[in-house]
Structures are given as structure tokens and as C-alpha cells.
Amino acid sequence: MLRTLMIGLYCSAYFMLSACDEEPVNDVQPKEEPEVKQDSLFLNPILTSGPDPWVFQANDAYYLTFTTGYNLTLYKSDQMADLTNAYNRVVWTPPASGPNSKNIWAPEIHQVAGKWYIYYAADDGDNKNHRMFVLQNTQTDPVVGTWTDKGMLQLPDDKWAIDGTIFEANGQLYYLWSGWEGDVNGRQDIYICKMDDPLTPVGERVMLTKPELSWETNGVSPTVTEGPQVLLRNDKVFIVYSAGGCWTDGYALGLLTADIDADLMSPEAWEKSQTPVFSQYPEGNAYGPGHNGFFQSADGTEDWIIYHANPQAGQGCGSNRSIRIQPFTWDVNGDPDFGTPHPLYKKLTKPSGEY
Template structure:
């Protein structure tokens, strides 16, 4: 229609004049140029997975491999697009034994490709949380969706203490392992530890405490206090460990960050500087409560940096399957540190990662 409001027209003549004016100002639909479907081509909605606690993504050769906590197995997703998992290939690559040290509470699996082989690191126990340890699967096939996943047993971390949320990374030709663990045998506080590895299956040397929950937003009024989910992020001459704090059962679960120079001794706690404020916090107006346990990836064309994380859609939903997996781009500040912004409002459209449209 040529008019958006109703007008009172006092005569039939003026009504005819109005119709004639509309007709002469309109262009036949057959002559209109085709308009691109911008919304379907370039935009998407979070969450990318409605039940996606502890999301992790590994990318290689134009493919993204994702894992989440299911609690009962390791399920692997493969997709060429991070913004649309509806067409992702999904496969349960490992089911735990019915009994034993890694038979229950399968948490936060991560898939990595290290020195030409695939590895999945995951936390598990025998039904008793005090016995949670890190375990590893390996697969020598080029395609992690094919071949055989072999249970290589417990990852024998130094001191043999409670451990979850392990991740491996390589820097200057040296493998390192980060995880969240207890200092002793009592569930008082979860700390972030690091150790070296001689190969993807063999931790070496001592574990080193990098950080503990000590700031008010880390302790968050909970017992036990928690720092967990450490993730490595590299940019130019800086290394960052982005971790979760505050207890996943609270809405105040949030992200903190340690930073070090790339030429620093990563095994020296003094090399790591803690950000005094959290770097990613809840956005209640955007239905993002307890955002945390993140990972990182780049757009298909390599021009954008993105974060993947989980959050609850409503307050008080805790550590269950209400946590959905979400993604959003992030930028870099002039001082060389990442700027994650705030969690993007749920169900508010975002532009897809560059190269996906």
C-alpha cells in the first residue's frame, strides 16, 4: 500500500484521485530486482545447541569438531558451519564401561589433534566424586569419525589428586596440560594447575599452581570455591588462560583471565598476571545467566575470532542440561588483550561467522 495511515476523504473525486496517484507511483512486482534474503543468508540465532554444557570446538581443514558434556558418553559433532548445527554429523565415539574408575560422570570432553593423532581428554569417576580424574582416548585414523577410539586409561597427573576440565596445548615445541584440581583430598577449593607433557599421554615433572579463587567474584560466596575450565588463547606475543569461576550452580559463574608473555616461563606462577575484574559476566536482560566454560575458534576465512560458551536462559537453573551452547565474535583492545563484551542476548540475531554466508 502507498499509505500507512487511514485518512478521512470528503469526496468521491478525491478518493479516485488518491487511487490514481497510488497506481502511478507503484512499480509492478515483475519489474522489481531480486533482493537477497539477508536474514536467511547472513544471520543466525543462539543457542547453537539447546543442551550444550561445557562446549568445546576444534577446527581443522574447514571442519569444526564439537563436544559437550552428556554425562554418559562422548558424543562428537562435525560441521562445516558453526552457526548451524542442524546438519552436523553426530556420533557417539565412546561409551564408558559399566563399572570402574571411568564409568560415570563423564564431564567436559575435549578433542585435540596432536602430533598426527586424535585425542579426547575427559573427566570421569566411579560414581564417587572424590575419585574424579582425567582420562584419555586416542584414534590414529585421519578422520575422528572413523577408525577406532581406544581407551588409553587415566592420564597420570602429578600428585594423583581430584582433577577435571583438562586441556592440552603446545608452545615453543613443548606440550603443556592445564586442569582444575584439589590441593589435597578434601573438596575445599578448585585451583588451576599446569604441568609439562613429554607426549600426549605422559605428564612429566611437578604440577604447578597457577591461580586459586581469591577475588570476590571468584569466590562468589560459595563453598567450595571454584576456578575451573582453563582454556588457552594466543595472540601475537601474549598468551592468555581464560578460566571459569564462581561455581557453575550460581548465576554469578563468570570468566576470568591470566596473561603472560610468549617468551615467559609458563611454569612460573609469577609469569602470569591475573585480571582483577572478570572478563565475561552474566547478562540477565539478555537471558544469559552463569556464562562460562568456554572455548575459542576462528571464522572459516580466518578473519574473525569467536568464543563458544554455555549459559542458562533463566536465573537459578544451575549446572544441568538447561545450559545451552552459544557463540559470538570478540575483538581485541589496544593493549593486546581480548574484549569479549557481554553475552549476546538470547534469540537476538547475530551475523554468521565470516565465510559461512
């Protein structure tokens, strides 16, 4: 009798469950599918050829340029990790002849007081005549409108000059560049002068540093310090410069540091790092890393360095130099810590805000 009762209860339960399977409850909502996220990883290089890269952030966009040698090309993108798909435009083509007709090197785009400027080095076909030149654009977006040639930047002493950059500290504009002390190509030093406005250098030029350490004087003459770039943070001014011959694998980054309230025109205000702060990493296919710039992630939470490097040894100063980016941090003393070049074969997380 008990066995019969148990069988009956089991059968009733089975048919009740079967009925539930056949008649789903109408108010049960289907599960939401998980959101498919955009790939958050990327591989360097972001461009396979692009010596002397420089980037400026404005209008929720990145504006990037680099050495082509024969024109000024401007890239615009909202994603630094996807530069191959960025809009690009040739914004200036040099004249057929004249002082700025040949060897167009290391352009930089800057926005100062609402106007855009591109500083670039050029010559007439003879390297000893290299000087700094400047273009101006008054449009809100620099990839539209006309770039007006403002001619040669009249730097003090009128000597050989390349790799110019402008920055502001405590309300004063300054200009940095790499130049010769005299008229002979034997050594490239880092110089500074003041600016009345983005087109007008004033006063004297002052040498801040010269190639003197063993890693700065590798290769054959000339010895080189060049490509000065500026970081301002926590009442400090940092000049990150490139040193050594770009024709060597030992091309690397050095560092000068000053207090922001110091006399930045005085060489004594600057402390020089005795060792490179960023140098070759053969295991990661990074030879001769240098001539850098800086930018922040789109959401402003990360600091990034942009630089060029060769993927193989012995490739020198040519078009094999590819554009790479990677984040950097700050040490306990408030100084930048660039680490080592990130290997080409290892993926990186895209700058925050790009995924």
C-alpha cells in the same frame, strides 16, 4: 497550417513509438535477476542443551563435543551457526564399572602431531575419585575409525582433576586442569604441568591460580576456578578460566596473561585480571556464562568464543545450560575483549564464510 503540421508530426511520432513497442529489438538482453543470498543471520543458542562446550577446527570442519554425563558424543559441521543439523556420533561409551565409568565431564578433542585425542574427566561414581582420562584415534577424520582407550592420564600427585586441556608454546607441550590441592573438596585451583607427548605428563604440577577474589568465591563451598582455555596471540599467552560456583548466576570468566617467552611454569609469570572478563547479562537471558572455548570463522578473519549459559536465573549446573557463540575483538593492548553475552532475542551475523 502550422497547427496542422504540428498535429501531423505528433501523430507520426506516436505511430513510430507504437511500432517500437510492438516490435522489440532482438539484440536487447533481458536483465539478470539479482542473486538470492543465503540468510546471513542466526539466533543463539546453537544447541539448547550442551554444558562445557569445546570445538576444534581441522579438515575444513568444526568438531564439537560437550558434557552429556554418560558418553562422549562428537559433532562435525562446516557451519557453527547451524549445529542442530550437524552430523553427530557417539564415539565412546564408558564401561559398566571402573574408574572411568561414571560422571563423564567436560570432554575436549585435540589433534596433536597428526593424531586425535579426547581428554575427559570421569570417576567410579564417587566424586572424590575424579581423574583425567584420554582416548586416541589415528584416523584423519575423528568421526570415523576406532577410538582407543588409553586410560588415566598420570598427572603429577594423582589428585582430584577435571577440565583438562593441552596446548603448545615455543615447542613445549603443557597440560592445564582444575584440581584439589589435597584430598578434600574445599577449593578448586588451576594447575599446569609439562608433557613429553599427548599421553605423558612429566615433572611437577604447579598451581597458577586459586579462587581468591570476591567474584571467584561466590556461593557456598567449594570455591572454584576451573575450565582453563588458552589463546595465543602476538607473543602473549592467555588463560581464560571459569570461576565461581556453576550453581550460581555469578559464574563468570577470568583471565591470566603471560609473555610467551616467560617461564609458563612459574605463577609469577602470570598476571591476573582483578575483574571478570565475561559475566552474566540478565537482560539478554545469559546467566552464569562460562566454560568456554574458541574458534575462528571459516575464512580465518574473525575470532569467536563458544560458551554455555542458562536462559533463566537460578537454573544452576544442569541441562538448561545452552551453547552460544559470538565474535570477540582485541583491545589496544592486544588483550581479548569479549564484551557482554549477546541477547538470545537478537540475531547475529553468521561467522564469515558461512553465508
